[in-house]
Amino acid sequence: xxxxxxxxxxxxxxxxxxxxxxxxxxxxxxxxxxxxxxxxxxxxxxxxxxxxxxxxxxxxxxxxxxxxxxxxxxxxxxxxxxxxxxxxxxxxxxxxxxxxxxxxxxxxxxxxxxxxxxxxxxxxxxxxxxxxxxxxxxxxxxxxxxxxxxxxxxxxxxxxxxxxxxxxxxxxxxxxxxxxxxxxxxxxxxxxxxxxxxxxxxxxxxxxxxxxxxxxxxxxxxxxxxxxxxxxxxxxxxxxxxxxxxxxxxxxxxxxxxxxxxxxxxxxxxxxxxxxxxxxxxxxxxxxxxxxxxxxxxxxxxxxxxxxxxxxxxxxxxxxxxxxxxxxxxxxxxxxxxxxxxxxxxxxxxxxxxxxxxxxxxxxxxxxxxxxxxxxxxxxxxxxxxxxxxxxx
Numbered sequence: 001x002x003x004x005x006x007x008x009x010x011x012x013x014x015x016x017x018x019x020x021x022x023x024x025x026x027x028x029x030x031x032x033x034x035x036x037x038x039x040x041x042x043x044x045x046x047x048x049x050x051x052x053x054x055x056x057x058x059x060x061x062x063x064x065x066x067x068x069x070x071x072x073x074x075x076x077x078x079x080x081x082x083x084x085x086x087x088x089x090x091x092x093x094x095x096x097x098x099x100x101x102x103x104x105x106x107x108x109x110x111x112x113x114x115x116x117x118x119x120x121x122x123x124x125x126x127x128x129x130x131x132x133x134x135x136x137x138x139x140x141x142x143x144x145x146x147x148x149x150x151x152x153x154x155x156x157x158x159x160x161x162x163x164x165x166x167x168x169x170x171x172x173x174x175x176x177x178x179x180x181x182x183x184x185x186x187x188x189x190x191x192x193x194x195x196x197x198x199x200x201x202x203x204x205x206x207x208x209x210x211x212x213x214x215x216x217x218x219x220x221x222x223x224x225x226x227x228x229x230x231x232x233x234x235x236x237x238x239x240x241x242x243x244x245x246x247x248x249x250x251x252x253x254x255x256x257x258x259x260x261x262x263x264x265x266x267x268x269x270x271x272x273x274x275x276x277x278x279x280x281x282x283x284x285x286x287x288x289x290x291x292x293x294x295x296x297x298x299x300x301x302x303x304x305x306x307x308x309x310x311x312x313x314x315x316x317x318x319x320x321x322x323x324x325x326x327x328x329x330x331x332x333x334x335x336x337x338x339x340x341x342x343x344x345x346x347x348x349x350x351x352x353x354x355x356x357x358x359x360x361x362x363x364x365x366x367x368x369x370x371x372x373x374x375x376x377x378x379x380x381x382x383x384x385x386x387x388x389x390x391x392x393x
Contacts, residue, residue, distance in 0.1 A: 025060030047131035055083035061114035071097030132213035141295030170207035177203030251293035261287025311336030336378035346372030
């Protein structure tokens with residue numbers, strides 16, 4: 001009799017195990033998606049903001065598998081087989097998918113004693129409201145001792161792709177970290193002040209818009225020494241190559257150069273900032289040279305580059321001289337860059353000279369034609385030659 005009772009007790013235990021494994025898994029209808037009538041309504045997401053919930057079940061075999069059998073999650077969200085929903089919604093919407101929770105069978109990694117595919121099915125509601133997004137195009141670098149002002153802004157975004165948004169008012173504060181010393185963030189989002197210390201500063205700002213929408217963004221501001229620009233433009237002349245290498249100082253150390261205005265014809269600005277070429281047209285050229293670093297600082301200087309005409313002889317023929325009469329005649333040049341150097345080769349009357357200004361003078365003592373060559377060199381190395389004839393009567 002005792003043996004029979006023992007066997008009956010074991011059978012009752014086994015029957016209880018089988019009954020437990022055979023009970024259907026069901027949804028927890030209080031968290032994270034509380035029941036409202038026949039629906040399980042999940043927390044409202046925001047466009048562009050991180051969304052992360054874990055669906056919950058109870059009963060059954062205590063290990064579960066989840067799947068969506070009708071409908072879908074909001075665009076941008078995904079659900080793993082263990083019921084973990086994550087992502088960033090792309091558009092404001094409301095969807096009502098049907099979700100099944102299954103007992104996880106032994107063949108799927110469940111408990112050995114879990115028997116049969118017992119499951120439950122419920123309809124969920126997922127709502128996505130327009131999100132608050134902070135414009136994150138970066139902020140310019142700061143410069144020690146120079147006023148700084150940057151207005152941060154946020155958008156109410158109904159859709160990311162295609163983009164549909166409108167400007168949103170928000171209340172701003174620094175959530176963590178610190179802006180550069182000397183700068184403060186106002187509640188309206190104006191970051192302003194005068195930086196006082198060099199360095200790299202990373203901080204997180206928080207914007208709170210209407211309807212409880214919030215957004216955060218991380219900014220880094222590098223504060224540097226003031227940006228400087230030096231460029232030495234010497235004298236220039238048509239036909240003489242020029243090369244000017246502007247130099248930047250301070251800032252981030254990574255520079256680009258630009259010119260606003262007209263460079264001389266034949267002269268260009270290279271990628272490394274070198275201004276080089278051979279001018280072909282004389283004139284007075286005024287332009288602005290600007291250096292910009294990769295943190296949006298810039299420094300400009302005004303430049304006037306004068307290109308002289310090519311050195312040339314204006315005097316093409318000398319007036320005649322007379323024996324015994326003092327002679328003076330200026331050999332006139334055009335263009336070139338002073339000072340000029342004069343040399344004479346060939347035959348001149350005795351005691352005749354050419355001065356430093358091109359003055360030919362002397363008193364001839366013998367009649368005849370005198371043929372000679374004048375070579376003029378200017379300070380840039382341009383050379384002009386002319387063969388002239390002086391007739392002494």
